[in-house]
Amino acid sequence: MGHIVNSEKEYRLLQQRLDCNITGAPYAPAFISILKLLFTPAEAYIARQIPLRPTRLSLVANKLNIPAAKLYGKVLAMAERGLVFDFEHNGEIYIVLSPVVIGFFEFIFMRTRDNLPLKELAELFEEYMSQDDRFAQSIFEGSTQLGRTLIHEQALPADTYSEVLDWEKTTAIIASAKHIGLSLCTCRHKASHLGRCCDAPLETCITLGKSAVILVKKGMAAAISPDKALRIIEDCKQQGLMQIADNVQRDVGFICNCCSCCCEFIQAIKRFNLKNAVITSNWLATVNPKFCKSCGACIRACPVGALHSEENSAGAKPVCDETVCLGCGVCVTACKFNGITMSPRPQRVIVPETSYDKIILMAIERGKLSNLVFDDPSRLHHRALGRIIGVIEKSSPVKTLMAVKPIKSAFLTAIVSRIKKATGVNKN
Template sequence: MGHIVNGEREYRLLQQRLDQNITGAPSSPVLTRILKLLFSPAEAAIARKIPLRPVAVAALARKIGLPAEALQEKILLMAEKGLVFDFEYRGQAHVVLAPIVIGFFEFVYMRTRDDLPMRELAQLFEEYMYRDDRFARDVFQQNTQLGRALAQEEALPAGDYSEVLDWEKASHVIRSARTIGLSLCACRHKASHLDKACAAPLKTCLTFNQGAEMLIKKGMAEQAGAGAAMAVLEQCKQAGLAQIADNVQRSVGFMCNCCGCCCGMIQAIKTFDLRGAVVTSSWAAAIAPEACTGCGLCVRACPVEAIGLAAGSDGRTQAVCEASLCLGCGVCYQACKRGAIRLKGRGQQVVVPETTFDRMVAMAIERGKLSSFLFDDPSRLSHRALGRIAAMVEKSAPVKAFMAVKPLRSAFLSAIAAGAKKYTER
């Protein structure tokens, strides 16, 4: 029975390792069942020793006492299943443990496959993500999020369009990417295995640059040109899908085309009232009462139920948008047949991290996981010591009060990011 006990231990330790990630992985018997379907006990034993930041495979092999060639072979098998990220940097193979999201959930369902029990996994992911709110609240807590809404450009008033920054435009994200990958929408694909997917197009997930290159190499995406990606974007707009992109300004990694019924981010908003799960665009829907007939098309189209019908001042039924709930995506503009809806500026630019590193540092600080992010190498005493210090700083009352003051918070984040970049370069 020893091997069974050890196997259970490895899955428990893997869950704990995944929970150190910025987006978390709360303990649950359901998560354990998911991990057992995805990882063999031997893979779990390796995976739970892989840092949350990239590490050279040769260095990891020395740390865990395996020949580098043998470890590389095992990592390649896990990477094919989408459980780890592997890539080359300066001629050396590197690896990093994939989180649940954005990570191995998406990589399981971004393609059709027969090497995994897809229906059983879909049922388990559904239960883990939506049976209670623990996972959703781990992923979508605080202010900095994984995804941000993009405003459909044609929905913007002509006078304001010149004020839209390049990183706010889906067209710019597509046309500026050096590599584009096209995959199945993981959320709708998962829903299809539960017999409850909507009729929206399925092959709509766009990835860019290094992430796209990795997915294409692993067969999880097919390479697409900018023209083909723009055609997918237009198809998705016509289908009433909202564009939700990587919450960064530079080197955007992904762009989802999301429906209100299957998308995990939108379901977190609607199921658990986590209204900040997706960062809004800098725009919100504005409805012209004189043009609105109260037909309700926009109400049915809004993915987050931010629009309702109410009696206007003249007694006519009209659409009303709650700006605080609105994503600023422009889906309602496409749905309206009367030209009664446009997007208007919110009056304040939404703050978006400049790079993926800046986003991750901000998320780590907000979630009290800065120590895990910066000092994630448990084999080195110096890292453990620094990690404990950082953890104490994060939890101290003065730092919490300090972070509540927005100008100080911004300066603190910038200083932490600058220092962490120097640390990781070393």
């Protein structure tokens, strides 16, 4: 594309475009360096014209004044690197610009590659993610998150297991999935290029349903059976890993088997004190002083440091900080003396029903609903309406109302209904 004379500007504009996504991409020199390694200047120009939600390839081709077949070739080259997603629906090709998280960060490290400088990318992503909290804040601000905690089912009290809903059970989620894919753990693979990966296994990232179909087709995952998926999860539990799943009730898209040292979700909690980075389960760790031997196994096992030792009349015993505990049950698995159990939380955790509900909720909370709804940088009225709604949704009265759960729920229902009707998106 000969008209591109200022490549630096193209990368800055692409960064600004990616920052419009609900999980954000704030400016940093390290992130610009990442974009330069992943995109040519011409690809950066094309990528920033691609909407943040699935759009027909033909529409983007018309906007760019490029033949659809030629654009598709360029899109496929970017899709191979996980920078753009393409899929077919009702005989038409749809494309969408991948966010950074969950997006091209994961897609890059989901497999080994020879066509990308993975070590250099790992170093740059580490700098971008850990240098300060701006990137973490852009992902995890708000009360609705990408991931939620799955409790170790073996840690549940026997008399309460029947009360646990299927979307809370790893076994039920796996059993209901029509397609399952297995990839490398993104976080541990990245850590391996930094020379500090732990001993936990690498092939542990499980994708489900439509996500699995797409990743298997793209060569980013291998198709596996439900039995193999359950064996992998069980092995990970025995190694003290916790499970973080897609924060939805229906059609869960992923289950990660996470260690405390490499997982970027957990690191956001520990490094930046973002306690809400992962939604908790509906359970809390409870110490039973009668059986506790003060061995410290539960304290060492807790992925987020929610347990610590305190002196009392019975001596030094572990104590659970309920504001930090994710309710994963890893501590129960680690204890050999039945000294710790899981108790129901006083207030049940609210989990979005579908991915669409989750995305809309996240957009509302982060003041980015206008980016999602009016997402066409080439159309003047979309940009104008987006700016107007952006001012409204960021105003103090709206933020105050959105903090009230009943109002928030009613507002979400109305917004989702109207957007689906306007865009022709079915409920499922």
